[in-house]
Amino acid sequence: MVLEIRDMHIVLASGSPRRKELLQGLGWTFSVVPSNVPEDFPPEMTPEEGAVDVARRKAEDVARNYPDALVIAADTVVVLENRVLGKPQNREEAFSMLSQLAGRQHVVVTAIALCYKNRCLVDAERTKVWFRSLTKEDIESYVALGESFDKAGAYGIQDRGALLVERIEGCFYNVMGLPLFRLSKMLEELGVSLEAQWRAGL
Numbered sequence: 001m002v003l004e005i006r007d008m009h010i011v012l013a014s015g016s017p018r019r020k021e022l023l024q025g026l027g028w029t030f031s032v033v034p035s036n037v038p039e040d041f042p043p044e045m046t047p048e049e050g051a052v053d054v055a056r057r058k059a060e061d062v063a064r065n066y067p068d069a070l071v072i073a074a075d076t077v078v079v080l081e082n083r084v085l086g087k088p089q090n091r092e093e094a095f096s097m098l099s100q101l102a103g104r105q106h107v108v109v110t111a112i113a114l115c116y117k118n119r120c121l122v123d124a125e126r127t128k129v130w131f132r133s134l135t136k137e138d139i140e141s142y143v144a145l146g147e148s149f150d151k152a153g154a155y156g157i158q159d160r161g162a163l164l165v166e167r168i169e170g171c172f173y174n175v176m177g178l179p180l181f182r183l184s185k186m187l188e189e190l191g192v193s194l195e196a197q198w199r200a201g202l
Ligand SMILES: Cc1cn([C@H]2C[C@H](O)[C@@H](COP(=O)(O)OP(=O)(O)OP(=O)(O)O)O2)c(=O)[nH]c1=O
Pocket: 013, 014, 015, 016, 017, 018, 019, 034, 035, 039, 074, 075, 076, 077, 078, 087, 108, 150, 151, 152, 153, 155, 156, 157, 158, 161, 175, 176, 177
């Protein structure tokens, strides 16, 4: 039996406004149920392994209460020379993160976890990001905008942070928190078809 995405109860296990906006952009109907699992992971894990572990725990946490739904969770980390930059706690931390990113290349990793009826699929996507050089004043001005605080690496590529980024290699939506093409491939792997939804949108 083919599962059609538009016939499924979809639960987005995330409090991220970006992830909600991106799924809405696909025309999907879904509920939003953020999970509260801690986002730290053991130091012996690589950043990618850590993101995969956190995304899986977010999805499984919510899937326990929605056993018949397709649960989608994600975790985004900014990786600079194998170090993870998470969400800054205050202005000083945001300033420090942006100073480290300035004039250099880093990698954004987003792990996606999909759970449906006792099956969980987890995968990660990587995008390279090149930041322009920034003066102390540039960084202070950006931090003062307040965009940094709920975002990994203290910037948002989708908003004014666009002006910090010279170029990227890979999926833009991955940097924003949800790689949509990768999501579609994972759904295919789970046996979920997007065809009816796709045709209805044309
Ligand atoms: C690098 C980058 C990150 N982000 C955001 C995406 C994610 O919301 C956030 C990374 O934090 P996450 O822990 O992945 O997600 P979250 O805490 O916002 O939401 P939840 O755990 O409930 O799913 O950073 C941007 O919006 N733009 C960017 O350019």
